Amino acid sequence: MVSRRRRGATWAGVAVMVLVVAAPARPAAAAEDLEAAQRRANQAAAELARATEEMARADDTVAHLEGRVAQVEARVAEVRGQVRELAIRQYVQGTARVTRILRMADANQVVRAQQYASVIAETSTAALGQYRADKEDLRVEVAALEREQKERESTVGELRRRQAGAVRELERLTRAAEEARAAREEQERREAAAAASAAARTAPTAAPVQDGPAPATAPAARAPATTPTTRAPAPATVSGDWICPVQGPHAFSNDYGAPRGGGSSHMGNDILAAKGTPVVANVGGVVTQRNGAVSGLAYFLAGDDGNRYFGAHLDSFGASGRVAAGTVIGTVGNTGDAAGGPPHLHFEIHPGGSGYTNPYSTLIKYC
Numbered sequence: 001m002v003s004r005r006r007r008g009a010t011w012a013g014v015a016v017m018v019l020v021v022a023a024p025a026r027p028a029a030a031a032e033d034l035e036a037a038q039r040r041a042n043q044a045a046a047e048l049a050r051a052t053e054e055m056a057r058a059d060d061t062v063a064h065l066e067g068r069v070a071q072v073e074a075r076v077a078e079v080r081g082q083v084r085e086l087a088i089r090q091y092v093q094g095t096a097r098v099t100r101i102l103r104m105a106d107a108n109q110v111v112r113a114q115q116y117a118s119v120i121a122e123t124s125t126a127a128l129g130q131y132r133a134d135k136e137d138l139r140v141e142v143a144a145l146e147r148e149q150k151e152r153e154s155t156v157g158e159l160r161r162r163q164a165g166a167v168r169e170l171e172r173l174t175r176a177a178e179e180a181r182a183a184r185e186e187q188e189r190r191e192a193a194a195a196a197s198a199a200a201r202t203a204p205t206a207a208p209v210q211d212g213p214a215p216a217t218a219p220a221a222r223a224p225a226t227t228p229t230t231r232a233p234a235p236a237t238v239s240g241d242w243i244c245p246v247q248g249p250h251a252f253s254n255d256y257g258a259p260r261g262g263g264s265s266h267m268g269n270d271i272l273a274a275k276g277t278p279v280v281a282n283v284g285g286v287v288t289q290r291n292g293a294v295s296g297l298a299y300f301l302a303g304d305d306g307n308r309y310f311g312a313h314l315d316s317f318g319a320s321g322r323v324a325a326g327t328v329i330g331t332v333g334n335t336g337d338a339a340g341g342p343p344h345l346h347f348e349i350h351p352g353g354s355g356y357t358n359p360y361s362t363l364i365k366y367c
Helices: 003-021 023-104 107-202 360-366
Strands: 270-272 278-280 286-291 296-303 308-317 321-323 328-332 346-348
Touching: 023 107, 023 270, 107 270, 270 360, 286 308, 296 328
Parallel strands: none
Antiparallel strands: 270 346, 278 328, 286 296, 286 321, 296 308, 308 328, 308 346
């Protein structure tokens, strides 16, 4: 039978062994958590992109129905005026027509008057029929517009829900990235401490102390003061290398070509990130800043690789002019027509300086 003290010591040893064995697994677990968080964030970005497409279609449908209602209303107003004019004419002529016909001595005049009255009656009947048909069309179009407006309100609610979900996943991704970084630093610290401990164990032991006065020795030369080691700065990225334009936790999906309001299409990819996340020059080149009603704070980058890049909805500007790859040229925001939505960088690639191409394959490689 194991004594209580011995059993306690045994469990303590097991606990120490478990900690020692489990400690190296923390960075791997943190990396797995980070990958899972990244997948969830990218999925949330894809769902948000789909909701944005649905919103654009709803806006276009409502605008189309509003245009049709306006056309029918104009037609109804026009026919209403014709009916009113014919009604007045019929009233005026209806009371005096018999008297005028009785005064006519010429039979031809009587025939012409009767024909004229018949034309007026037929015209009035046709106008009234058109008026009734247009009024029915207007009722149908207005009902369709009201239904579509209600559906759009539902779409707006779904869009806001997915926006909130994307923001939450980005926050989780940011926390996971911070935990992974902390785990890496802790692992590096443990490895450095273990290496220092091993070096201390293998270092030569000091000479034994002798009895009596120590023999005179020449004063030892003072060792030169050691300077703390510093990490050498990373070499500048050469022209042509490609860097992810958003330097921080981010998420994106393949939303190139997705419909937007007014019949337009999305000609880039939206990279979701927290407001204030650095935006860098993905290649070396020349940066030009702009501020537009739709794009908000934006930039053009004439890349040294021969391509032209465009980024929009910045929260603030950084460097401009001639820049090296990796230079901070702004921060992620939601200016322009992105106001009220989640912060993101709208990113475009114009190969050879003109036209459009889907940035997704490039972003998925470098981001």
